Amino acid sequence: MSDSNEANAPAKKKAGKTKKILVLLLGLIVVGGGGFAGGLYAMGLGPFHRGGEAAEEDPNMPHLVVRDGVSEATAAVARERARHGRVDPRVFKATYVPLEGNFTSNLRGGDAFLQVGIGVSTYYDEHVVENLHTHDMAVRSAILLVLSQQDPVAVTTLQGKEALREELKNAINNALTIREGFGGIDDVYFTSFVTQ
Structure with a gap:
């Protein structure tokens, strides 16, 4: 019996290493995927982003009122800042x-x-x-x-x-x-x- 245990030892060692490598690879995929999704969100892309032109806005929710004469580009930047709590009174009308x-x-x-x-x-x-x-x-x-x-x-x-x-x-x-x-x-x- 000791001969068969000795013969199975290298196979068990190899299986243990394979499991460790698979778990490590799975962990890297999960962390990397989360980082990728976070990067897309930060850039305003991807399915989880709520802002931007691609996101559909709810017409029943309030919208910021842009002052007359403010360019759309300036308003877009100010809207993004407003999402983080910084409403610019020079851009939006009170x-x-x-x-x-x-x-x-x-x-x-x-x-x-x-x-x-x-x-x-x-x-x-x-x-x-x-x-x-x-x-x-x-x-x-x-x-x-x-x-x-x-x-x-x-x-x-x-x-x-x-x-x-x-x-x-x-x-x-x-x-x-x-x-x-x-x-x-x-x-x-x-x-x-x-x-x-």
Whole structure:
């Protein structure tokens, strides 16, 4: 029996090496394929790319509004940057929308209150404005929730007001995104601001 074990030893060694080589080759193919697909995506090519001219755009989703006189080439570059969160106000036109009425809320702790008038801006088309009006109740509720959590001292400072604007923008965008799949609000403005 020992002779047959010795005869099978080189065959087993060879089979083990073959398995290792196959596993290594498979790993290289997977890593290389992933790198190739990532390269295509980064260049704006391939089936996974959502931008570019080849990608079909959903007409029901908001689109950036290009200012008059801006070339299509400039707009295309600016659209790509906007996909990464950098909207260029020199390329895209802002629409300002005042929210009806004032918002009044007790501040955190209950002894003080805040009353603000709010307007928003968007660089996107009428879809965002329509969504804002359609979901007015949800947006107003989100705003009031944010206001009620504010510190009475902090909202009297410039830094506190700027932080509040950012919180309100995020709350409005979140309310719209939950209901429509897209926020589109780029900034929030105070049209009146009273604390007591």
